[in-house]
Structure formats: C-alpha cells, structure tokens
Amino acid sequence: MSKHFDLIKTDTATAARRGRLRTLHGVIETPIFMPVGTQGTVKAVTPAQLREIGSQIILGNTYHLNVRPGSELIKELGGLHRFMGWDGPILTDSGGFQVFSLAKLREVREDGVAFASQLDGAKLFLGPKEVMTIQANLGSDIAMVIDECPPWPCERDACARAVERSQRWAEQCKVVATDNGFLGSGHHVFGIAQGSTFDDLRRQAAEGLASLDLPGYAVGGVSVGEPEPEMLKQVGATTPFLSADKPRYTMGLGTPPQILKMIALGVDMFDCVMPTRVARNGLVFTPDGPMNLRNERFRTDTAPIVEGLDNYTARFSRAYLRHLVIAEEMLAGTLLSIHNLHFYLDLVAQARAHIEAGDYGPWHRAWIERYEAGAAARVS
C-alpha cells in the first residue's frame, strides 16, 4: 500500500500531531473535525455551505443509509458522493454502533449481529462481509470495521470477549476489503479499538489491530455514558499503542475542550453530531462557552454570534437569529448549524496552526480556561 499519511510535525510538550491524510477524494489536513451527515445530508446545510466553512471530510452513517434509501440503490446511482452532491472525502461508520445503541432485539453471533430495523422491524444482519460490502456500495473513502461495542460500565470478562471478537471481525473485514479490491484501489479501512475501562484490554485491542497494518485506527467504546475523565483516560490508554504513522480517530466526540484535550493525546480525527443537533435547538458555541440564543438579553443585540468568525451566519445579528429561533423558522437551523460547524472547523484549524508553531500545549490550556470560565459565568 502506498504511503497515505504524512506526519508533518509532532508536538514536544504534548502528544499532538499535525498530519496529512490522502484519500481518493482529496487530502485532509489533520487534526480535523468531520461534520456528520447521517442520512446523506448534514442536517439543514447544503454541500456548498459545507465547503464555504472549510469542511474537508464529512461522515455518513452506514446503518441509516442502508435502511433508507439502501446501499444497493446508492451504488446504482453512482455512490454516496454523487448521490448527495459532495465531492470531497467521506468516512462511513460500520453501522455497528447504531445496532448496539438503537436496534431492538439484537443478537450478537460469531459471524455478526442480527437485529430488527428501527423503521419497520424488518430482520437485518450485519457482519464483516455485510458492512464492508455496504461501505463499498457507498463508495466510502474511509470505511470502518464492525466491532462489538460493550456498554459502560462493563464486566471485564464480557469486555475481553468483545475485544477478541472485534479483533476477529477486523481481520475478516480486511480480508473482504482485500478480496473485493476496496483496499487495493485506494479506499481506506480503519480498525476500532475497544477495551472499555480496562487499560490492559485497551492495549491488547490497540496492538492487535496495529498488527493488521490497516490505514488508520479509531478509539471506540468512548462517549457511551462514562464521565469525561474516564473517557480521556481510555483514549490515553489506547493511542500510545496504535501505530504512530497512521491516523487516529475518536468516534462521536466531543465538546470543544474535549477535542482539544484529545488532540493533546495524539488524536487526529473527530466527528460529533453535537454542533448541528444543539444548533437546531438555539444553542451556539463561542470562545466563552456555549450561548443560548433564546435568552431575552439577545433581543436587541446587534453583534454577530462571534466577532471575527467569518462565515455567512456572521452577517446576521444575535437579535435576528434569536427571532428565527423563537419563531421556529427553518432558517435558524441552517444559520446556527453553519456557525457551529464553522466554530468546530475553525477550532481544529487553530489547533493545526499552534501545533505547527510549537505552542499547542499552552495555547490549548488557555483556550479551555477561557471557554470554561465563560460557561461558568453564564450559568451563575
């Protein structure tokens, strides 16, 4: 396999890395945040608006897309990129996490997971062969292996079995993606390390996956209900054992401070529905913490949400955006999603610049201090 990931710089005071990941649909500068497009659209935002705010790669959800409209149909229509009008890189998850979190009546077997569709109760099955075939149908630039995600908290024995099964599934995914030409044609497959709160199982999972020499690795089984310190501990217990020359990804995370802390632990890629989900509820991110635009004090506020953050939403006053939120206008969801996504994308762009400049450690601590002080002041 050709070298697809360059480590441009590694921070000395932290484990932060500045990298560059090549995919079939373009180059990604890391660390990077990936807007989430669950059902073939980042909710309320057009692909053109995603480009305008500097999105480099977006995420699609295999579970949802396979249920509706179906991956066979998307393949017939030329793949997910063409279907949704996004010509940049796309990462898709395996669907496994949604099966473990959404689906009813699931049954974990050695060859995969049987479950009932949350839409119509239809009996479905996802195993290594299925998830790699579906993601090949979608034409993903980065496909994720299927893994068994144990709940939190989790018994050690059950977790050890999940780690071992996930390793076998990852091996089988690699075989499928090799045999069907997916890996050989330049698509990437990332492994996912489980291990819950057990440091030795985290290490076992990471080293087992690293031995497969996959194009990248994710830390899985985080953000499943555990407190933040526990989550960061698990990430920190995993990343050192994932190959240093491959990109690292924590799935489904997190708040702005969490992202900066995980970058300091050596994570390169992030995705999270939070910026778009809370936007649809009137909540926006600022360097001084999140801000609820429904608040009466924004009624006559002519300032943009954040001074100096140059995006389309910045043309509008907080007073107008508050009006749209309270009047339940669809444009509120669009404009606040643009702001929140741009806030995240700008944050990781700043992180990249500070890793390059060599001051990531003090910069990210100061950034978090200001953010948390502002958030605390708003609450009090």
Added chain:
Amino acid sequence: MSKHFDLIKTDTATAARRGRLRTLHGVIETPIFMPVGTQGTVKAVTPAQLREIGSQIILGNTYHLNVRPGSELIKELGGLHRFMGWDGPILTDSGGFQVFSLAKLREVREDGVAFASQLDGAKLFLGPKEVMTIQANLGSDIAMVIDECPPWPCERDACARAVERSQRWAEQCKVVATDNGFLGSGHHVFGIAQGSTFDDLRRQAAEGLASLDLPGYAVGGVSVGEPEPEMLKQVGATTPFLSADKPRYTMGLGTPPQILKMIALGVDMFDCVMPTRVARNGLVFTPDGPMNLRNERFRTDTAPIVEGLDNYTARFSRAYLRHLVIAEEMLAGTLLSIHNLHFYLDLVAQARAHIEAGDYGPWHRAWIERYEAGAAARVS
C-alpha cells in the same frame, strides 16, 4: 412625486405589460413574482440563495412581524432590510388581510380593526395610522394601505360598505404617509381595490383609488375561496380602471397558469406562499405540471427536477431529493423551495421576454396547455 414606473411595452393581443419599477432599494423588472418572507425570512432559504435565483423583491407580513418580534424593535435594529439581511426591495402588506383571516374576536370600526393576537390573545388594533406607522418602522419600499376584505360570497350592501370604508382608509393612509415623510422620501404606498364579485363596485373601488394618485394599486379580495373563473373575472373587472401608468398587483396569487392569465389581464406583480409551502411537502413545479417527489417512480430517477432550469437544486437527482423528502430532512425544504421559487421567477422572466418579443398571447396559451396536459396525465 418623481416618475417611478416606466411602461416599456404593452402587448397588443393581450393587456400584458412590460414595466420597470424604481424603489429605494433597487429597480424591479415587471411582471415580477415576489417570494413571501412572512416572519422576516423566506422559509428555509437564505438571502444569498434568494439572490442566486434572481429574486428582485420579497414580501414581508406586517401582521406577523408586528406581533413578533415587533416593528418598534425592528426599527431600533435599523429596519427590516438590515434585520433580515436582504438589501433588495421589500413590499409589506398592511396586516389587514391576516386580521380578517387569522384573528379571533375582531371588531371592524370606522377608525380600524380591533382584534386579539393569535399568539397570546393580547388586544391589538390596526387602523390607517397604525399600519402606516408600522410599515414605516419596517422601512418597507412598498407599503400597502389597510382595507376591509369582505368574505366570499358577500352580500352587495356589505361589499359596498367595505369598498367605501376601504376608500376612506386609503385616503387616511395617504395623509399619514405624507405627513410622516414616508411618501416624500421615495417609499411607495399602494392602494387596494375591493368589490368582491360586483363589477360596478370593482370599478367604483378602482376609480376611487386611482383618484388618489398613489404609486401603485392592488386587486384585493381575490383568492378568498372563489373559483378560478370568478377570480379572473374580478381581476379583469378591476385592472382597466386602475391607472395604466402605475404598477398593478394581485395579492396572494397564484398557480403558474393563473399568474400567466393575470399577466394577460395587465397585472404586473404577484406574491404567493404556494411555491415554498408545497415545497416543504415534497411537491415541485415543472413545465408539465406539479410533481410529487414522494412518488415511488422517482426512486432511481437521476434527472434533475426540470432539465435546463439552472439553479443549485438542479445539481441533485430526483432520486436524492425524494430520499430527503421521505427521510424528512430539512435540506428537502431548502432545496425544493429554491427550485419552486426559481421556477416562478423563471416563469415571469419568460413572460417578460415574450411580452418584449410581441408573442405573449400565443406563448402563454401554449405554456398553460402543456402544463395542464401534463398535470392531467399525472393524475390519471
């Protein structure tokens, strides 16, 4: 008052007119369609997207804006243009129509209408002074007088009283707009001719208003439940008695064929919520009639909604748009609203070109024939 409306060409075979209307925020080429921005936003569409599809002027609803967020607040924030980020012309209605159609417990008095807010039941009052003050607060380029809109059907006596009261109110509106400098500073005030189904009352209303020498005139009291032939008859009974050298506007209308028929009757301006409202329900306009994207037959359809209609939505296949509609994604509302509004704007642009070319009569009849044949074929 300086001359603000140029009649560039009048069709010989029909009463269609090609005109140019100057406002404080720019020139409007007529005939024109005005997207409706009820609550300070054209639903689901950004001002930038409105510009991209060639919107020349949009409409705001005085009734809604005055209830929330309030016209005093909008004035304090620099007027409606700045508030909503639209720097082109804005026409606002007087709020009277909404009082007659939405408000409960209304009482028509000689000085205006008392009613209860549909939001919180608060007691409100709209008369000539109020509606002209509110629209001055909004900074409307074109303000409408308050009128009494009788229901359909309507007794002759009640209609005659409504016409007479509407005439008195229009006179008072002109006095208010003259005294407060609104008219003198280049804002326009349009009168509204009522008269229901009574040709002589329509003529009386039109001639009465024409005597006020207002900058433009609307045909009111149409599209209130009457069948289309009756509606067209009422428009045709009114327009000949409105000044030929002033723009003419039918409020709240209509389907694409209705707009072409009213252009043939000498109407210059139109607004209607239909293109955006039905878009949010998955219905799109085509030259072969409306099309419901929920239909199974679009499941694998890779064509754009309408071949050759160049807008952002045209980048996406019917199959993708159908998926967004069925998955109830907000992007469906945005993309289908862009298409439907552009369809209307393109239709009036074609009408302008054919009036200039001198073949509006045969062109509009052929257009309607194709549209209605297509619609009939889809239903059968």
